[in-house]
Amino acid sequence: MKKVFVKSYGCQMNVYDAERMADMLATEGYSETKAMEEADLVILNTCHIREKAAEKVYSELGRVREMKQEHEAAGRDIRVVVAGCVAQAEGKEILRRAPAVDVVVGPQNYHNLPALLKKSRTDRIVDTEFPIEDKFDHLPAPSKAKTRSRGVSAFLTIQEGCDKFCTFCVVPYTRGAEVSRPVAKILDEALRLADAGVRELTLIGQNVNAYHGEGPDGSIWSLGRLLHRLAEVPGIARLRYTTSHPRDMDEELIAAHRDLPAVMPYLHLPVQSGSDRILDVMNRKHTGDEYRRLIERIRLAQPRLALSSDFIVGFPGETDAEFEETMRLVADVGFASSFSFKYSPRPGTPAADIDAQVPEAVKAERLARLQNLLEMQRQAFNHGTVGQTLDVLLEKPGRHPGQMAGKSPYLQAVQIETDRHAVGEIVTVRITQAGSNSLFGEWVGSGSQAAA
Ligand code: SAH
Ligand code: SF4
Ligand code: F3S
DSSP states (O other): OEEEEEEEOSSHHHHHHHHHHHHHHHTTTEEEOSOGGGOSEEEEEEOOSSHHHHHHHHHHHHHHHHHHHHHHHTTOOOEEEEEHHHHHHHTHHHHHHOTTOOEEEOTTOGGGHHHHHHHTTTSOEEEOOOOSSOHHHHSOOOOHHHHHHTOSEEEEEOEEOOOOOOTTOOHHHHTOSOEEOOHHHHHHHHHHHHHTTOOEEEEEOTTGGGOEEEOTTSSEEEHHHHHHHHTTSTTOOEEEEEOOOGGGOOHHHHHHHHHOTTBOSEEEOOOBOSOHHHHHHTTOOOOHHHHHHHHHHHHHHOTTOEEEEEEEESOTTOOHHHHHHHHHHHHHHOOSEEEEEEOOOOTTSGGGGOSOOOOHHHHHHHHHHHHHHHHHHHHHHHHHTTTOEEEEEEEEEOSSTTEEEEEOTTOOEEEEEOSSOOTTOEEEEEEEEEOSSEEEEEEEEEOOSSOO
């Protein structure tokens, strides 16, 4: 049997796509391996979001080239595929810079992989045209055993692409225009996952709350309505969605946080900056206060809500005072966990052409200060759960015998002392201690199976 090794960089969309590629290649006779050296096919599923992410691929391709040469010297044929957002953004340039690469395939073209691999016996190929057909219609579902092996929490892509064009971001170029999958297809996939034992679904999309898919009745469904339907799928106890844009948090979605116990009280809602002027130049189309008021409304609907966000420091032209507004917004809102980045100019995006780029040292200093504050908030949030009872979805055996490891409603890793419980169960746990990266707790009862 031939072996495929897939390495994913970047966001959850890539993790999901990597699984779909592996599922399709399984029908072509490939089994998955976690060791690149034993692979006949190496796929690097790349990310273009920041310069560092994109450059990582080329250093990895250097290593792949050495390995390929060694294998070829020993008479073994190795194919190398670059997929994902760098593939879409750089296309042919990758073939020029990386001689080991046989196929470059964009995120909307994975269903063509078997054909591309055949062609690559005689030619080096680039396939980055946005196709008319939906790749998901051509990507086979995995076996039940395979789904089971991936665990009790699964990603499900419901939407792809982005029409927002934030001035710093490559996603609208690498993933194309916003497309929502029809409800019936999402539901089929949810039923299949639940049937294999999945308890928690994370609906994913670059702009997931802009979801507007065709319902079974021909009308257009919002994310709020879709959540209601998915909450009825037997076995599914937890629903999450990511990544959302503040502009697309509509009333129906906010109400779903109030009305559906399965919708976890944890929301990733990137704000990027606290400065109105910077938000405007970023083309985010909302102010800092509008974000604060939105959070108040969601907290009114779901008082147990915790938040996470993404931040960019050193966006072109950002002054000290504007950066302080970001610090103030963080202090005002309070986040349980966050990602923060130094602005990275991306080719082809409007912000990269702004003259007033912020010096690297200033970006580094701002990032350190912001991360310090965010880390303090994260620790405070984790310590705040000590003494509380939380539902924990058990995901795997714990670090030591007699322990199980799972996740709280807030995606905190929790270790509990128990040997009576099984993976996939939701149990109620009293949190006794907060470590730097996980919580510890004791079993107090069987969980409500849905609510936090
Ligand atoms: N769709 C999501 C974000 C996807 S990209 C949203 O609208 O929020 C993930 C995160 O990467 C972004 O939220 C942003 O914080 C960061 N990011 C995107 N482009 C960047 C750039 N050019 N430099 C630094 N960080 C960037
Ligand atoms: Fe990028 Fe903005 Fe779209 Fe998010 S909403 S993917 S940051 S363009
Ligand atoms: Fe990266 Fe593409 Fe995701 S650029 S963050 S892999 S959409």
